[in-house]
Amino acid sequence: MLRIAVDAMGGDRAPVSELDGALRAARDLGVRIALVGPSEPIREGLRARGWRNEPIDIVHASEVIGMGDDVTRAVRRKKDSTIRVGIQLVKEGKADGFVSAGNTGAVVMTTALFLGTLPGVERPALTMVLPTVNGRGTVLLDVGANADCKPFFLEQFAVMGALYSQKILGHRHPRIGLLSIGEEESKGNELIRETHQLLKANVPHFIGNVEGKDLYTGEVDVVVSDGFTGNVVLKTSEGLIESITKMLRQEMMRRLDTQAGAILVRPAFQAFKKRLDYAEFGGAPLLGAKNTVIVCHGRSNAKAIYNAIRVAKEFHERKVNHLIETELAALPGSKPKTKAVP
Amino acid sequence: MLRIAVDAMGGDRAPVSELDGALRAARDLGVRIALVGPSEPIREGLRARGWRNEPIDIVHASEVIGMGDDVTRAVRRKKDSTIRVGIQLVKEGKADGFVSAGNTGAVVMTTALFLGTLPGVERPALTMVLPTVNGRGTVLLDVGANADCKPFFLEQFAVMGALYSQKILGHRHPRIGLLSIGEEESKGNELIRETHQLLKANVPHFIGNVEGKDLYTGEVDVVVSDGFTGNVVLKTSEGLIESITKMLRQEMMRRLDTQAGAILVRPAFQAFKKRLDYAEFGGAPLLGAKNTVIVCHGRSNAKAIYNAIRVAKEFHERKVNHLIETELAALPGSKPKTKAVP
Numbered sequence: 001m002l003r004i005a006v007d008a009m010g011g012d013r014a015p016v017s018e019l020d021g022a023l024r025a026a027r028d029l030g031v032r033i034a035l036v037g038p039s040e041p042i043r044e045g046l047r048a049r050g051w052r053n054e055p056i057d058i059v060h061a062s063e064v065i066g067m068g069d070d071v072t073r074a075v076r077r078k079k080d081s082t083i084r085v086g087i088q089l090v091k092e093g094k095a096d097g098f099v100s101a102g103n104t105g106a107v108v109m110t111t112a113l114f115l116g117t118l119p120g121v122e123r124p125a126l127t128m129v130l131p132t133v134n135g136r137g138t139v140l141l142d143v144g145a146n147a148d149c150k151p152f153f154l155e156q157f158a159v160m161g162a163l164y165s166q167k168i169l170g171h172r173h174p175r176i177g178l179l180s181i182g183e184e185e186s187k188g189n190e191l192i193r194e195t196h197q198l199l200k201a202n203v204p205h206f207i208g209n210v211e212g213k214d215l216y217t218g219e220v221d222v223v224v225s226d227g228f229t230g231n232v233v234l235k236t237s238e239g240l241i242e243s244i245t246k247m248l249r250q251e252m253m254r255r256l257d258t259q260a261g262a263i264l265v266r267p268a269f270q271a272f273k274k275r276l277d278y279a280e281f282g283g284a285p286l287l288g289a290k291n292t293v294i295v296c297h298g299r300s301n302a303k304a305i306y307n308a309i310r311v312a313k314e315f316h317e318r319k320v321n322h323l324i325e326t327e328l329a330a331l332p333g334s335k336p337k338t339k340a341v342p
Numbered sequence: 343m344l345r346i347a348v349d350a351m352g353g354d355r356a357p358v359s360e361l362d363g364a365l366r367a368a369r370d371l372g373v374r375i376a377l378v379g380p381s382e383p384i385r386e387g388l389r390a391r392g393w394r395n396e397p398i399d400i401v402h403a404s405e406v407i408g409m410g411d412d413v414t415r416a417v418r419r420k421k422d423s424t425i426r427v428g429i430q431l432v433k434e435g436k437a438d439g440f441v442s443a444g445n446t447g448a449v450v451m452t453t454a455l456f457l458g459t460l461p462g463v464e465r466p467a468l469t470m471v472l473p474t475v476n477g478r479g480t481v482l483l484d485v486g487a488n489a490d491c492k493p494f495f496l497e498q499f500a501v502m503g504a505l506y507s508q509k510i511l512g513h514r515h516p517r518i519g520l521l522s523i524g525e526e527e528s529k530g531n532e533l534i535r536e537t538h539q540l541l542k543a544n545v546p547h548f549i550g551n552v553e554g555k556d557l558y559t560g561e562v563d564v565v566v567s568d569g570f571t572g573n574v575v576l577k578t579s580e581g582l583i584e585s586i587t588k589m590l591r592q593e594m595m596r597r598l599d600t601q602a603g604a605i606l607v608r609p610a611f612q613a614f615k616k617r618l619d620y621a622e623f624g625g626a627p628l629l630g631a632k633n634t635v636i637v638c639h640g641r642s643n644a645k646a647i648y649n650a651i652r653v654a655k656e657f658h659e660r661k662v663n664h665l666i667e668t669e670l671a672a673l674p675g676s677k678p679k680t681k682a683v684p
Contacts, residue, residue, distance in 0.1 A: 184412075
């Protein structure tokens with residue numbers, strides 16, 4: 001039975017979301033869960049939730065890396081953190097994947113230091129699925145693992161993102177775009193212009209540069225970006241959604257005739273916000289990491305944790321990592337380079 | 343009387359928006375307008391709109407640089423383009439400023455090649471005012487003039503953006519933030535980490551790194567960014583607003599009980615979209631250019647053109663350029679560097 005380690009102390013609502021999500025996953029998904037965190041409270045929490053014989057193990061970890069922690073320091077010093085212990089389980093083959101709603105930077109760094117990347121992968125990429133008007137979803141990567149990138153990192157992101165779109169979202173021939181500031185290949189900064197040439201030469205279904213306005217339409221399936229720009233895009237979107245909702249409410253409350261309407265449209269508003277809520281989408285896999293590592297939003301609820309465990313399972317079963325290895329090895333540019341590393 | 347040159351053939355609705363906007367500005371703002379474009383159609387268009395003795399001159403230009411044109415080629419070859427002729431008027435002192443809703447890249451490049459920058463300015467920055475929840479507006483720069491930047495470009499952007507916020511938006515002590523992917527000064531890419539140190543040392547009211555989520559709240563008055571990231575932010579925002587509106591409509595139409603509400607909230611929706619419409623904000627000045635150059639959105643309506651002319655006037659009257667020169671000269675880092683240029 002597949003075994004997924006879950007950081008019990010990761011999110012803002014930990015361990016509530018984690019325990020609820022893990023219990024549901026253990027019941028429904030046919031996976032064995034290893035809940036990582038302080039064992040006594042977790043055991044009590046599970047019992048209070050009616051835990052009987054669902055396949056859940058508790059793996060003790062005494063420390064937590066918080067959102068405010070200095071990541072570099074915390075990753076090195078907190079040797080018994082839930083993140084470190086969870087990653088260690090994966091490394092030792094005691095778990096097939098790790099799900100955490102904790103400090104993203106800490107998960108990325110712990111993975112890099114203690115788990116490593118797949119053979120041939122230069123850098124793992126944090127990968128999100130954005131909601132789109134047409135419902136297809138757009139894969140955006142990297143959204144924050146690598147602030148400074150080189151063109152061949154982005155080339156690998158393109159290959160990994162395409163596999164994710166195929167195997168997890170079910171798009172057979174994903175269209176791949178490069179995030180830039182104009183459609184022409186001459187547009188963009190130095191990194192993007194060089195990357196464009198690489199993708200054009202080596203990546204099938206590369207449709208060229210795309211712009212920020214194309215991210216939410218669903219006309220492109222995979223958008224490749226450096227981790228700085230990708231993260232800015234993500235946080236701008238989150239902030240804009242929040243601000244837009246506030247502004248729209250202000251406008252509706254300003255006028256008497258629309259106040260009544262505002263009450264009537266409330267259910268639509270809820271559905272709409274849910275549709276945009278990244279937490280619903282099953283977390284952000286760290287593509288290219290050795291084994292399966294999935295980072296969830298700090299705001300994750302039980303459903304988000306459950307979805308992330310489901311994605312971890314699908315990710316493993318559909319052999320995404322194996323395919324990543326194979327396809328990267330077939331990439332002309334990166335092959336000799338990565339082979340040269342001892 | 344102040345004289346503003348207006349590209350009559352710039353926007354998607356040219357020359358309609360331009361003629362309407364210019365005529366209104368000539369009537370209300372106490373400025374003289376030079377409309378640049380094919381003289382006969384412009385003359386007829388003005389007459390059809392009831393032009394009598396409003397202070398408008400027509401300056402003939404036979405070519406137009408379109409949105410689809412290769413910018414580099416068009417700027418060099420189309421010597422009689424409305425953009426080239428308009429910038430030339432400014433250069434020769436026949437106009438005090440230039441307003442165009444045409445190809446942004448072409449305006450930026452024409453300005454760089456034929457007008458130049460203020461003494462001490464390394465690169466001009468395209469500057470937008472973003473709408474915010476609290477109504478203060480946030481100045482974002484650069485939004486696209488410089489895809490590749492160096493830290494001292496961004497330092498100058500901070501100074502120029504602060505002056506714009508003070509003199510045009512009326513914020514006495516604008517809070518200045520640096521767009522990054524985390525608040526800590528260790529966060530960001532190489533460019534941003536280096537820039538952070540410069541701003542911390544030399545720029546008053548620097549509040550540190552800000553994130554995409556802070557752009558639309560109004561908690562920060564000036565956000566400094568390289569032109570690549572700034573442009574991606576802008577286009578992501580535009581696209582997200584459009585997609586969100588569609589998704590919200592889909593949700594409202596999906597349910598019978600909210601359809602009635604949807605009709606009731608329509609006026610609020612209109613007001614809300616207008617509030618977010620960048621076209622309303624009077625265009626994007628190219629801060630640091632010699633003299634006043636303002637780029638408007640291609641979608642600009644007459645009001646947007648009018649507002650851009652108004653901003654050009656205020657920009658000139660409030661001596662923003664003179665202040666930019668003075669303050670940049672006082673900046674410790676950039677002074678020797680720029681002085682060294684012959």
